[in-house]
Amino acid sequence: MRVVVAGGAGFLGSHLCDALIARGDQVVCVDNFVTGSADNVAHLRDNSSFDFLEHDITEQFDVPGQVDAVMNLASPASPKDYYALPIETLDVGSIGTRNLLELCRIHDAIFFMASTSEVYGDPAIHPQTEDYWGNVNPIGQRSMYDEAKRFSEALTFAYHRTHGVPIRVVRIFNTYGPRMQPDDGRVVSNFITQALRGESLTIYGDGAQTRSFCFVEDEVSGFLALLDSDETGPINIGNPGEFTMLELADLVNELTGNEAGIAFEALPSDDPKQRQPDIALATSKLGWSPQIKLREGLERTIPFFADAIGVEHALR
Numbered sequence: 001m002r003v004v005v006a007g008g009a010g011f012l013g014s015h016l017c018d019a020l021i022a023r024g025d026q027v028v029c030v031d032n033f034v035t036g037s038a039d040n041v042a043h044l045r046d047n048s049s050f051d052f053l054e055h056d057i058t059e060q061f062d063v064p065g066q067v068d069a070v071m072n073l074a075s076p077a078s079p080k081d082y083y084a085l086p087i088e089t090l091d092v093g094s095i096g097t098r099n100l101l102e103l104c105r106i107h108d109a110i111f112f113m114a115s116t117s118e119v120y121g122d123p124a125i126h127p128q129t130e131d132y133w134g135n136v137n138p139i140g141q142r143s144m145y146d147e148a149k150r151f152s153e154a155l156t157f158a159y160h161r162t163h164g165v166p167i168r169v170v171r172i173f174n175t176y177g178p179r180m181q182p183d184d185g186r187v188v189s190n191f192i193t194q195a196l197r198g199e200s201l202t203i204y205g206d207g208a209q210t211r212s213f214c215f216v217e218d219e220v221s222g223f224l225a226l227l228d229s230d231e232t233g234p235i236n237i238g239n240p241g242e243f244t245m246l247e248l249a250d251l252v253n254e255l256t257g258n259e260a261g262i263a264f265e266a267l268p269s270d271d272p273k274q275r276q277p278d279i280a281l282a283t284s285k286l287g288w289s290p291q292i293k294l295r296e297g298l299e300r301t302i303p304f305f306a307d308a309i310g311v312e313h314a315l316r
């Protein structure tokens with residue numbers, strides 16, 4: 001297949017480019033580097049299966065030649081990034097998604113939409129199943145991201161129903177691993193960089209809120225399983241192993257040997273209290289389930305961060 005990966009210079013997108021090329025696909029990576037980095041795909045620059053187009057997908061564009069699938073990972077994704085880029089986030093979720101759907105309509109290509117567990121907002125049911133409609137504050141601090149993704153899903157289904165575009169919608173739950181930006185403000189990035197610097201880990205609120213963390217390799221294998229299926233989704237892809245932020249902090253401090261402890265800070269508004277994917281659909285329809293537990297995933301992630309921030313480190 002020849003696959004366009006929008007947002008391919010980001011954390012998840014770059015791993016996706018690697019996985020597609022590894023199995024023999026051709027990749028056209030499209031990115032404007034607003035939150036991603038050329039470093040993430042530097043190793044692919046000379047690969048004959050890889051093309052790069054620097055472009056903002058909110059501007060209409062075409063990709064010459066054959067296009068079999070378009071995978072839309074383009075969007076600011078960490079709360080720090082989308083707070084800083086609220087209008088860009090809404091634009092990329094709406095205009096950007098529409099431009100990619102048009103590309104699919106013209107090329108008879110499959111459209112793959114990277115949606116998010118944030119469509120469930122601060123969920124009132126637990127764990128979250130795909131038929132739950134969510135609990136989102138439409139004007140809250142996270143609304144630019146949550147509503148952009150909800151709009152993207154609606155637009156994707158509108159193109160499917162109106163124009164017959166084949167679609168795959170994945171709802172991604174918190175994913176971590178090498179190539180996250182050390183300063184992206186996400187909890188895994190913050191905790192690991194703080195621990196490596198011997199600082200106390202910043203817990204927002206009382207630390208009893210939960211998240212379920214999926215290692216990037218597992219997440220990307222779920223993307224490919226969905227792409228290769230004929231399921232429209234939406235389908236949850238995430239690791240159901242659920243942890244409080246206090247538990248995560250303890251584990252990061254243990255793995256890094258950090259003795260600076262934790263420091264409590266204010267909880268941002270509309271911060272979801274709990275999050276855990278129900279992956280029964282992914283398991284039954286795609287035969288997919290995550291393989292890498294949090295401890296192992298962190299052990300594989302910490303050396304990347306040590307290198308990225310220039311700190312000597314040996315795992316405990």
Ligand code: NAD
Binds near residue numbers: 009076078174
């Ligand atoms: P990221 O910020 O590393 O990657 C996003 C990429 O999109 C970046 O390279 C950025 O430069 C690019 N981009 C943004 N706006 C663009 C535009 N207008 N035109 C072209 N490129 C643009 O984030 P990530 O963690 O890799 O997330 C990738 C996708 O997965 C996002 O859509 C995000 O919403 C979704 N997602 C991620 C997670 C997670 O835990 N990482 C969870 C849920 C959903």
Ligand code: UDP
Binds near residue numbers: 187204
């Ligand atoms: N968080 C925290 N300390 C940090 C960064 C984040 O306690 O230094 C909390 C945050 O309030 C949230 C959870 O960790 O409850 C996950 O935050 P992240 O930004 O990684 O992802 P999201 O909230 O989008 O799931």
